[in-house]
Amino acid sequence: MFTKDSVIGIVGSGAMGSGIAQVASTAGHKTIVYDTNASALEKAKISLKTSLSKLVEKQKITEEKAQSILSLTTYSNSINDFKSCDLIIEAIIENSEVKQAVFKEMESITSDTCVLASNTSSLSITSIASACLHPEKVIGIHFFNPATLMPLVEIIPGVATNPSIANHCKELINSWGKVTVMAKDTPGFIVNRVARPFYSEALRIYDEQLADMATIDWAMREFGGFKMGPFELMDLIGHDVNYVVTETVWKQFYYDPRFKPSLTQKRLLEAKFLGKKSGRGFYDYRDGASIPEPKKDETLAKYIVNRILCMLINEACDTNYLGIASADDIDLAMTKGVNYPKGLLKWADEIGLPVILATLNDLYEEYQEDRYRACVLLKQMAKQGKRFY
Secondary structure: OOOOOOOOEEOOOOHHHHHHHHHHOOOOOEEEEEEOOOOHHHHHHHHHHHHHHHHHHHHOOOOOHHHHHHHHHEEEEEEHHHHOOEEEEEEOOOOOOHHHHHHHHHHHHOOOEEEEEEEOOOOOOOHHHOOOOOOHEEEEEEEEEEEEOOOEEEEEEEOOHHHHHHHHHHHHHHHHHEEEOOOOOOOOOHHHHOHOOOOOOHHHHHOOOOHHHHHHHHHHOOOOOOOHHHHHHHHHHOHHHHHHHHHHHHOOOOOOOOHHHOOHHHHHHHHOOOHHHOOOOOOOOOOOOOOOOOOOOOHHHHHHHHHHHHHHHHHHHHHHHHOOOOOOHHHHHHHOOOOOOOOOOHHHHHHOOOHHHHHHHHHHHHHHHHHOOOOHHHHHHHOOOOOOO
16 A cells, blocks of 8 residues: 555644654655644754754764655645645644544545544544544554654554554554554553553652652662653653643543542643753752652662552553553553563563552552552453463
């Protein structure tokens, strides 16, 4: 369906849209970046030149390759320039109504064979597709930021998506040098669903005053093997993004307590303490600010890691149990999408499913809250002595 001659359209010239465009043009496709904001387009054009110059300086690409990428990438403020496209990837604001309007307009000016994709991180592909006369050619293709560096891409067919289109998109994105996983159209897909406890359980431990932020981050790095602790990572992502994704997933799962957001994080968002980008978040990044020291208590650290990790594994189990993704794709998604030190289900096998189940049952017994309910699959496999691998 797709070839090297396939023309790729990108809606939105922000960081994500520009990154996806660079990936497509680097793979040798003629790529059209569309935005209604002329100054944003100009900024994206300059950003691409700067990015390619740095790659040439570092000898990652040749000058000839850089010029080829530039020549393949065009910028437009007219959606009519998408008429020749074979695939269009939308990367704009996370708002269903806005996306639906854009998809409806794109469908009206493109060919019957043009595939329309959304880069949404948490919204329903099926809902976006419902605005189109031909929802069977609408799909989710979710890149991670920065798109040029992060290897993972989630492929999400909607309820009406033609299965062959999903397979063709997977093949195309693989040919771009990315690692693809297939996910069912459910809130958060794989990564943004499974990763929620990394943040929410850390926040819960903090809110209960069992440990401060620096100690939790230190524990997850030192004993969990994670590259960043949850509070550091939330500050890096930005609370305007991280909190909103958590709230979106929570609402879309009919207010399931497992995904309940934290008031502590909401207050930071309300204060516009968005993290590194604003100079303040959980930590203070302003000049002269002191960095808090963790309490290096090994027993406490192991408790923190075990509690958060068991919650992550439980969510990974549920994602597999409900047929959202295969065990392999879940583990691949978490290692390639958010750089977890191990696949969660492989990790579960190492720890032992009965041990994880016991931890969750202890938490449920103590709190009597549904957020700690163990996944049915975890219960069944622990009882039967089964493993994921």
